[in-house]
Amino acid sequence: MSRPFHFKQFTINQTANSQKVGTDSMLLGAWVNGSFNRILDIGTGTGILALMMAQKNPAAFITAIEPDLDSFDEAYSNFQESPFRSQLLAIHTRLQDFGSIDKFDLIIANPPYFENAFLSKDADRNRTRHTADLPVFELYECASDLLRENGQFAVIIPFEEEENHFYRAAMEDLYPQRILRTLREDGDYKRTLIQFGATPTPTPLTKELLVKDASNRYSDTYIELTKDFYGKDLSK
Numbered sequence: 001m002s003r004p005f006h007f008k009q010f011t012i013n014q015t016a017n018s019q020k021v022g023t024d025s026m027l028l029g030a031w032v033n034g035s036f037n038r039i040l041d042i043g044t045g046t047g048i049l050a051l052m053m054a055q056k057n058p059a060a061f062i063t064a065i066e067p068d069l070d071s072f073d074e075a076y077s078n079f080q081e082s083p084f085r086s087q088l089l090a091i092h093t094r095l096q097d098f099g100s101i102d103k104f105d106l107i108i109a110n111p112p113y114f115e116n117a118f119l120s121k122d123a124d125r126n127r128t129r130h131t132a133d134l135p136v137f138e139l140y141e142c143a144s145d146l147l148r149e150n151g152q153f154a155v156i157i158p159f160e161e162e163e164n165h166f167y168r169a170a171m172e173d174l175y176p177q178r179i180l181r182t183l184r185e186d187g188d189y190k191r192t193l194i195q196f197g198a199t200p201t202p203t204p205l206t207k208e209l210l211v212k213d214a215s216n217r218y219s220d221t222y223i224e225l226t227k228d229f230y231g232k233d234l235s236k
Helices: 023-031 048-056 069-080 123-129 136-146 159-171 220-226
Strands: 038-042 061-066 088-092 104-109 147-158 175-183 189-197 205-210
Touching: 023 048, 023 147, 023 175, 023 189, 023 220, 038 048, 038 136, 048 061, 048 069, 048 088, 048 104, 061 069, 069 088, 104 136, 136 147, 136 159, 147 159, 159 175, 159 189, 205 220
Parallel strands: 038 061, 038 104, 061 088, 104 147, 175 205
Antiparallel strands: 147 189, 175 189
């Protein structure tokens, strides 16, 4: 059984979810910036991104959708046990089946990202890591339909997939406004975080971030970025 992950203002229980709390969601939730009133979390999993958005946007209402029933139940429980329960709505549904009359100021997602890759024997892990249930083109089609006119769409993906995501986003008139690429210890890129908007930007604000150094210690930049969330001192 996986132990709960304690943040400064909430706790994530993660027994049912095959994708545990990790650096990707921590980075995305801490990095996204702006003031938002209505937020959609696609594939909420444990509920971590929805809870981070509630902490950062105390006046916002966050809808979190999740297709896997066990993960949905766990996210719902995490929401109810948090101080942000009144801000959060969990819905058991696929993105492709989700509709909303009201559009969203921010849509955030740590989506499945492996295309044309071998599947493991763990069906739940396949659903969270492979795009078979949520192809990239459908992710951007649906996000575009659900965003308000000046809304933002934020994702974290493997660096190798960024050109595909840029292309699919542009097909839906979504363009990168901010980009953050994370670095491995050897200097190669690992992840790309992108905040999209409807306005083409010739030179998106682009930065790099080293998460851990060669000694497996978190970088000062990562510690500073995530300091409002971690319940422990990462510098030790």
